[in-house]
Amino acid sequence: ACIAPLLHPTLPASAVLLATGRELAGPSAAVLESWSEASDMCSAWLGVQCNNAGQVTGISLASKNLAGTLPSAWSALQTLQVISLNENLLVGPLPASWSGLRNLKVLGLQGNRLLGALPTSYGKLQSLEYLYLGKNMFSGLLPDEYADLSKLQLAYLNDNNFFGQMPSSWSRLKSLEGIDLSGNLFMGTFPATTWADMPKLTWLGIHNNPQLEGCLPAQYRERAFYLMTKSNGTTAATNSPGNDAARVSVGAGSDGGSALAAGQGPLANTQISGWCGGAPPATSGNLAANDQTA
Numbered sequence: 001a002c003i004a005p006l007l008h009p010t011l012p013a014s015a016v017l018l019a020t021g022r023e024l025a026g027p028s029a030a031v032l033e034s035w036s037e038a039s040d041m042c043s044a045w046l047g048v049q050c051n052n053a054g055q056v057t058g059i060s061l062a063s064k065n066l067a068g069t070l071p072s073a074w075s076a077l078q079t080l081q082v083i084s085l086n087e088n089l090l091v092g093p094l095p096a097s098w099s100g101l102r103n104l105k106v107l108g109l110q111g112n113r114l115l116g117a118l119p120t121s122y123g124k125l126q127s128l129e130y131l132y133l134g135k136n137m138f139s140g141l142l143p144d145e146y147a148d149l150s151k152l153q154l155a156y157l158n159d160n161n162f163f164g165q166m167p168s169s170w171s172r173l174k175s176l177e178g179i180d181l182s183g184n185l186f187m188g189t190f191p192a193t194t195w196a197d198m199p200k201l202t203w204l205g206i207h208n209n210p211q212l213e214g215c216l217p218a219q220y221r222e223r224a225f226y227l228m229t230k231s232n233g234t235t236a237a238t239n240s241p242g243n244d245a246a247r248v249s250v251g252a253g254s255d256g257g258s259a260l261a262a263g264q265g266p267l268a269n270t271q272i273s274g275w276c277g278g279a280p281p282a283t284s285g286n287l288a289a290n291d292q293t294a
Contacts, residue, residue, distance in 0.1 A: 013056040014041045016076050017048070024061075026068030026089075031061075051079070058082035062108070066090055070114070072097045084108035086132060091115070099124045108132040110156060120145045127151060134158040134180060147172040158205055159183035166212075168194040180205035180228055187211035192276050202226065203247060206270060213271035216260075221275065225251030227266030 014037075021032045034046045042050035049058035056077050066088040072095035074080065081103050090112040098104070099121035105128060115137040122128075123145030131149075134156035142162060146152075147169040154177060163185040170176075171194035182205040190206070196217035204220075205228030206212060226247040248266050260274050261267065267274075 011076060013077055013079075016073055017041070017045070017056070017059075020071035020073050022068070023071045024068045024090075025066050026091075028065045028067050028089075031064050031066060049082070055079040058084070060084040061088070062086040064088060070095050070098075070109075074098065075100045077101070078103065080104055081127075082106040082108075085112070087111040089113060093117075094119055094122070096121055098122070101125065103127050105151075106130045106132075109136065111135045113137060115139065117141070118143055118146075122146065123148045125149060129153045129175075131155045131157075133160070136160055138162060140164075142167050142170070144169045146170065149173060151175055153177050153200075155179045157181055157184070161185055163187065165189070166191050166195075171195050171197050174199060176201055178203040181209070182206055182228060183208040185209065185211070189214035190216065190272060192217045196220075202251075203228065205266075206272065207266055208269045210269050211271065213273075215273050215276035218275050218277055221251055223251050224249070229266050229268075 017035055018037065021035045022029050025032050032046060034044055039045065041048055041056070042054055047059055047061040047064075048056060049060065051057050057079055058081060060082060062084050063086070066085065068090065069092035070090060074083075075095065075097035078101070080101050082105060084106065086108045087110065090109070092114065093116035094114065096119045099119060102125075104125055107125075107128060107130070110132040111134070113136065117140030118138060120143040123143060126149070128149050129151050130153060135158065137160065138157075139161040141164040142157070144167050147167065150173075152173055153175055158180040159182070161184065162181075165188040166181065166186055168191040171191070176198055177200050179201070186209040188211070190212060192215055195201075196219040202224060203226040207229065227250050229246045229248055250260055250266070262273050263270070
């Protein structure tokens, strides 16, 4: 196996990227042929964004057939704010070293072949706002340490192999507006008591978790709130879900909330019974989803 070079953190960003381009691209090395000493990094290198000082602030290479691994040496790029590598063929684990990217706001790795457990050290990414890890092969427990991501607004963890209980500690994510946990192997009781205390949460995806049971907080019905009915599609590194992410309004002013049906629509393939402390859930009929996006 190819071993990534050890890079000194004071090396120029261009040297770091040149040294890791082949690692990232894998067999698709030709995709990054513009990454060359013969051209200017900020104006000519595919997917590289810089600030006025010539520092690398973003690497955006979604849907480029990259088939390598994530370069741990990118931890030296301390000005990085955006990593967008969605919808590629990347393999391997998340580099633990990336926990040192203190300015990172967007981590977009959705739709790859990444695997392994989530590094607990990523709880140190205090600038992180958008986390896109859906449609990979990640596994293990959701780390309690991620409850420290105080700026996190959106999290896509759908369609992986995460298991265990949904962590009650994540109720500390007071900036979180939406989270998709559908299509995993979560089990036990949904943390309704603690997750009710998430003031900005307006949408949630939990379907396709066959061993997930319990009920949903009645507080969600008191404000505009949506439940996802299928996993989001290709999600770029933006602050909105994928265009084909159907949702059902179950909050204030909707008719869907009272008809929330156990085992159907946004509760499909779960053992969630309906609302906590509310009227018995509907047991027949399908809950119609609208065509809007969350």
